[in-house]
Amino acid sequence: MTFMFTLAAQDQQARAGSFTTPHGTIKTPVFAPVGTQATVKAASPRVLKELGVTLVLANTYHLYLRPGDELIRDMGGLHRFMAWDGPILTDSGGFQVFSLTETRKIDDDGVTFVSHIDGSKHRFTPEKSIAIQENLGADIIMCFDECAAPNDRPAVEDALRRTHAWAERCLKAKTRSEQALFGIVQGGIYPDLRAHSAEVLRGYDFPGYAIGGLAVGETKAEMYATLEHTVPLLPEDKPRYLMGVGSPEDLVHSVARGVDIFDCVLPTRLARHGAALTRRGRMNIRNQKYAADPNPLEPGCTCYTCTTFSRAYLRHLVKANEILGHNLLTLHNIHMLETLMREMRRAIVDGTFAEYAADFLATYNAVGDADPHPLPATLMR
Amino acid sequence: MTFMFTLAAQDQQARAGSFTTPHGTIKTPVFAPVGTQATVKAASPRVLKELGVTLVLANTYHLYLRPGDELIRDMGGLHRFMAWDGPILTDSGGFQVFSLTETRKIDDDGVTFVSHIDGSKHRFTPEKSIAIQENLGADIIMCFDECAAPNDRPAVEDALRRTHAWAERCLKAKTRSEQALFGIVQGGIYPDLRAHSAEVLRGYDFPGYAIGGLAVGETKAEMYATLEHTVPLLPEDKPRYLMGVGSPEDLVHSVARGVDIFDCVLPTRLARHGAALTRRGRMNIRNQKYAADPNPLEPGCTCYTCTTFSRAYLRHLVKANEILGHNLLTLHNIHMLETLMREMRRAIVDGTFAEYAADFLATYNAVGDADPHPLPATLMR
Numbered sequence: 025m026t027f028m029f030t031l032a033a034q035d036q037q038a039r040a041g042s043f044t045t046p047h048g049t050i051k052t053p054v055f056a057p058v059g060t061q062a063t064v065k066a067a068s069p070r071v072l073k074e075l076g077v078t079l080v081l082a083n084t085y086h087l088y089l090r091p092g093d094e095l096i097r098d099m100g101g102l103h104r105f106m107a108w109d110g111p112i113l114t115d116s117g118g119f120q121v122f123s124l125t126e127t128r129k130i131d132d133d134g135v136t137f138v139s140h141i142d143g144s145k146h147r148f149t150p151e152k153s154i155a156i157q158e159n160l161g162a163d164i165i166m167c168f169d170e171c172a173a174p175n176d177r178p179a180v181e182d183a184l185r186r187t188h189a190w191a192e193r194c195l196k197a198k199t200r201s202e203q204a205l206f207g208i209v210q211g212g213i214y215p216d217l218r219a220h221s222a223e224v225l226r227g228y229d230f231p232g233y234a235i236g237g238l239a240v241g242e243t244k245a246e247m248y249a250t251l252e253h254t255v256p257l258l259p260e261d262k263p264r265y266l267m268g269v270g271s272p273e274d275l276v277h278s279v280a281r282g283v284d285i286f287d288c289v290l291p292t293r294l295a296r297h298g299a300a301l302t303r304r305g306r307m308n309i310r311n312q313k314y315a316a317d318p319n320p321l322e323p324g325c326t327c328y329t330c331t332t333f334s335r336a337y338l339r340h341l342v343k344a345n346e347i348l349g350h351n352l353l354t355l356h357n358i359h360m361l362e363t364l365m366r367e368m369r370r371a372i373v374d375g376t377f378a379e380y381a382a383d384f385l386a387t388y389n390a391v392g393d394a395d396p397h398p399l400p401a402t403l404m405r
Numbered sequence: 406m407t408f409m410f411t412l413a414a415q416d417q418q419a420r421a422g423s424f425t426t427p428h429g430t431i432k433t434p435v436f437a438p439v440g441t442q443a444t445v446k447a448a449s450p451r452v453l454k455e456l457g458v459t460l461v462l463a464n465t466y467h468l469y470l471r472p473g474d475e476l477i478r479d480m481g482g483l484h485r486f487m488a489w490d491g492p493i494l495t496d497s498g499g500f501q502v503f504s505l506t507e508t509r510k511i512d513d514d515g516v517t518f519v520s521h522i523d524g525s526k527h528r529f530t531p532e533k534s535i536a537i538q539e540n541l542g543a544d545i546i547m548c549f550d551e552c553a554a555p556n557d558r559p560a561v562e563d564a565l566r567r568t569h570a571w572a573e574r575c576l577k578a579k580t581r582s583e584q585a586l587f588g589i590v591q592g593g594i595y596p597d598l599r600a601h602s603a604e605v606l607r608g609y610d611f612p613g614y615a616i617g618g619l620a621v622g623e624t625k626a627e628m629y630a631t632l633e634h635t636v637p638l639l640p641e642d643k644p645r646y647l648m649g650v651g652s653p654e655d656l657v658h659s660v661a662r663g664v665d666i667f668d669c670v671l672p673t674r675l676a677r678h679g680a681a682l683t684r685r686g687r688m689n690i691r692n693q694k695y696a697a698d699p700n701p702l703e704p705g706c707t708c709y710t711c712t713t714f715s716r717a718y719l720r721h722l723v724k725a726n727e728i729l730g731h732n733l734l735t736l737h738n739i740h741m742l743e744t745l746m747r748e749m750r751r752a753i754v755d756g757t758f759a760e761y762a763a764d765f766l767a768t769y770n771a772v773g774d775a776d777p778h779p780l781p782a783t784l785m786r
Contacts, residue, residue, distance in 0.1 A: 061722075061727055062718070062721065063722060063727050063729045065727065065728060066728040066729065067729070068729060068732065068733070069713070070713075090721070090724070091721045095696070095697055095717070099699060100699075105715070105717070105718055105721075316476055318480060318481075328449075332450070332451075334480060334486070336472070336476070336480050337443070337480070337486055337487065339472075340442070340443065340472040340486075341444060344442045344471060346442055346444050346446065347446060347728055347731060347732070348444045348446075348448070350728060351449065351732065352449070
């Protein structure tokens with residue numbers, strides 16, 4: 025079977041697995057950096073390989089507009105176009121289109137919207153989203169869904185109805201067997217709606233299930249509670265993907281609650297703003313206190329940035345708007361998250377995840393306020 | 406001897422040599438990419454190593470202003486600060502200060518100028534320039550000179566008088582034996598002034614000689630004629646450095662006339678504007694005709710960019726303002742020039758430089774107008 029998900033180990037809710045795709049096997053839990061425009065910002069494919077990245081995400085909305093999904097298809101598909109021969113996941117374009125709140129119009133058939141690049145008018149439907157994603161040719165593609173504000177119940181109900189109808193249309197529209205189409209469970213912060221959504225989507229037997237509509241405005245407590253309630257409603261033998269989540273604390277809390285796959289722009293976006301992800305929280309390298317600091321960004325880190333350059337030099341690069349600063353912070357930030365994922369997997373296999381997670385969070389939160397969010401009770405042995 | 410220059414071969418005027426510095430031996434002819442702010446823009450030190458770069462230039466003016474030469478000294482010097490363990494050359498800061506035509510004031514003792522960053526007032530003298538360059542700690546440092554408009558004879562004469570007086574002051578101010586201080590021959594396009602300058606500076610027995618005041622507004626014919634006249638007036642047993650020159654055609658023409666060392670922002674600046682240096686002239690990757698072109702930037706090129714990515718993808722990156730496009734074009738452009746230098750050296754050693762140069766220029770100029778500039782008569786066997 026092309027898309028096989030096997031569990032190597034489970035430690036309470038936390039899972040270590042493998043997901044086989046046409047472009048390689050992804051060991052889970054996994055974090056996917058985001059390559060919005062068919063490039064993970066400021067990181068070359070060979071750097072991503074060096075960092076142990078096994079999955080990258082690309083954005084259907086952006087690539088449809090520029091350079092165009094048909095061009096990418098004609099150039100041999102997204103893997104060849106961006107020279108990434110590992111697994112790729114594309115989103116449906118829905119999230120980005122719905123984010124154009126000023127200019128988009130939703131109906132039961134689809135969404136009409138205006139390009140942020142040139143103001144031209146376009147329309148996405150479930151069928152169109154699948155057609156674009158088939159042109160792009162990622163290994164994992166996503167159902168076109170509607171993501172409403174998570175705590176606006178009437179809006180969530182309305183979106184849920186469409187999301188379920190659109191999931192069925194996506195399945196019907198899909199023609200390529202070498203792509204896995206994941207369903208997306210919606211329902212905001214409402215347990216009954218999440219349960220209903222999980223039940224409906226399980227009926228379609230997707231090869232993987234995403235939990236959508238989180239990390240979009242609800243509190244962290246609401247997000248973690250929703251995960252605790254929803255994840256157990258998903259099939260155990262399929263990967264679970266939490267979309268758009270990637271802060272170190274959220275990764276730990278979500279793996280603890282049984283999530284397998286993540287993506288987020290955080291490591292690349294922070295780098296663009298001169299910030300680093302470290303085991304002791306975030307670090308703004310522009311800070312004057314690093315001006316003459318000979319230490320690496322994160323002592324003990326084994327990445328190229330930390331084994332080669334000082335904080336003083338990185339600060340100089342960022343202050344002088346030098347591209348190398350952006351490259352080097354990006355490299356470190358992705359390395360930090362990839363290392364975290366590998367360590368969590370190892371701890372799950374070793375049966376020591378609760379200790380690992382507690383230790384990590386204690387250190388991570390030591391700088392600012394203590395993390396008010398407990399790990400799931402099942403993990404507190 | 407720390408700074409030993411030996412000639413491995415000479416083919417008419419063209420020379421293949423080796424210059425030994427405390428941070429390694431530079432095989433000449435050599436092209437040095439420019440690391441204005443202690444970073445070759447969009448290229449990491451490991452990429453420079455991969456490309457065979459053996460010498461990089463850094464700018465005294467920029468580093469004095471930001472992050473400050475004393476900070477760099479305190480951080481262990483420029484090599485450690487920018488993590489480049491190979492040879493480094495710093496300019497004197499003079500050229501950049503004189504370029505601030507609106508705000509600088511020259512007198513016989515030095516130059517007062519205003520920072521382009523914050524408008525603060527500063528003063529460079531020969532002694533100050535050497536002190537800064539000693540703090541930076543490059544292997545090759547340059548005399549503080551005045552570069553006048555090359556065809557304004559009264560201005561050139563005035564500048565020459567100062568340049569010679571300042572050369573002596575630089576020599577006296579210098580304290581570090583592990584740095585080679587190069588003299589700079591000025592004189593614009595005037596053979597008698599160039600001859601006078603070469604004679605005066607030879608008297609100081611510098612370990613290397615630069616030809617300054619070229620590629621600053623004169624015609625190519627004037628530049629080549631000045632080189633043909635001036636280079637033979639320099640000591641044969643010392644390296645000759647043509648400052649600020651780096652287009653492929655100028656490199657070939659200047660090596661043909663006996664120059665050993667070059668630096669230029671061209672490969673990195675062109676990359677920033679989406680342009681590539683190829684053996685068939687310059688190429689603007691933004692051009693619509695590359696939109697669906699599956700070929701590499703330069704077919705046959707062995708660099709990472711050309712062996713991995715298509716013109717279509719590079720165009721997409723540049724059009725979308727993605728940093729990776731800047732990184733990849735920079736990598737290719739430096740590779741192109743470094744390869745050209747290695748090939749010229751090989752041809753000199755093999756005694757086939759005239760044929761190599763003629764072939765290269767014929768192909769390079771095939772796209773646009775034919776190169777109207779002949780190689781030196783001595784090479785036309």
